[in-house]
Amino acid sequence: MKFTKKALILATLTAVSLSSAACSNAKPAADSVKPTASAQAKAPEKKTDLVVAGVVFQEDQFMKLLSLGYQDAAKAAGVKVLTGNTANDQGKEAELVNTYISQKVNGIAISPLNQDSSFAILKKADEAGVKIALTNTALTNASFAVGGYTSDNKNIGEITGKAAAQYIKEKLDGKAKIAVLQFKSQLPQQSADRVNGFLDEVKKVNPNVEVVADQDAWIQDKAVSVTGDILTAHPDINIIWSANEGGTIGATMAVKNAGKAGKVAVFGTDASDQLISMLKDKDNILQAITGQNPYDIGYKAMDLLIKGLKGEDISANKGKTNIIDGILLSRTNPDGIAKFEADLKAKMGK
Structure with missing residues (x-):
């Protein structure tokens, strides 16, 4: 078959066009792909949200x-x-x-x-x-x-126990009848440690003290009721100690309700706005508490x-369990109460 000059030129141009199209559709080698700087910036980071x-x-x-x-x-x-x-x-x-x-x-x-x-x-x-x-x-x-x-639960009890021991020695001639409110049915070991710490310190200074009542009452309302019953059953009680906040508040309220302010002193555990107010109250019922942090x-x-x-x-x-120390708050140290109260309000955002 003979080709004219014009046909030969046309065939050549067609071949070049097909070759170019094939090259444009071919995938480049993977190692030759390099993302642009902007693409790299937008790539999501691998992140685990805790x-x-x-x-x-x-x-x-x-x-x-x-x-x-x-x-x-x-x-x-x-x-x-x-x-x-x-x-x-x-x-x-x-x-x-x-x-x-x-x-x-x-x-x-x-x-x-x-x-x-x-x-x-x-x-x-x-x-x-x-x-x-x-x-x-x-x-x-x-x-x-x-x-x-x-x-340290024993230490918490000991701190308040030292304050109570001094009170009993100075105000009660070293003799006292004590009621204890604790939470042994809730947290037996923690409660026992606090009770033992408190009583060890009290008896160390004043051997002539007697525990005449020991009951569970760690929620405020129950503590009011239990303490009221204890005061009725043992009218000669002159010291009440509670192992936690709710019990301390309830005991203080019960003493006030019974008209025994000045006759029965309350010592307790934990620190809160309400307990601090009770420490500052002129009724002179709550004497000292050991605040935790x-x-x-x-x-x-x-x-x-x-x-x-x-x-x-x-x-x-x-x-391991690390220990955060407690702090004694006593109505005999109003400056210490004020400092603790200011710190408490700051933490509570008040």
Whole structure:
């Protein structure tokens, strides 16, 4: 077949066109692809958002401050925090922890209800990959915990006991009939430590004291009722000591209700707005309390938990419970009360 000159030129141009089209459709080698600077800037970073939980077990100012500590530590670290309250119910504690496990939270800072019976559910959480930090109550053999913070319960009792011992020596000639309000059916070891610390110090200075009543009453309303019954059954009581906030408030109110201001002195544990007001009240019923530092306990425990979750070395705290010291607040030291009250209001945001 013969081609004319014109046909030959046309064929050549067609071949060149097809070749160019084939090259434009071909995929370049993977190693030759380089994203632009703007594309690199827009590329999403790999990020894991941490979620933690802070758990308390009742509604009082101590627990509110503990929870505030949790929340402020998480906020400072830029971490989302959930809060929960087990309402003094062991079943609810297990249910709440199971919920957090199913929600896949990264860690839980918790005030356990019981140093022994709370162990199983918190161990389960740890085995599910949820890290645990402890507050307020140290678990028995909790080597899995990242660490924790609490008060020394015996020392809390001892601090108030020393103040009561001095009062009994100076005001009652070293003799007293004492009523004790505690919470042994709720937290037996913690309650016993506080009671023993208090009584050890009182009897060390005043051997002629007698405990004539010892009952559980850690919620304010119940403490009013229980104390009222004790005062009726033992009209010669002149000292009442309570192991916690609710019991101290209730005991003070009951003494006032019974018209025994000036005849019965109350000593107690924990510090709150209401207790501070009672310490400053002219009725002269509440004499001294040992305040804890629940805000710092919660803050430090949550901070430790988050540091561990972020990969910092916290191994020195593994399975250990650090002690936050308590502080004596006495109506004999109004300046100390004022300083503590100002700090408390600042933490509560008032």
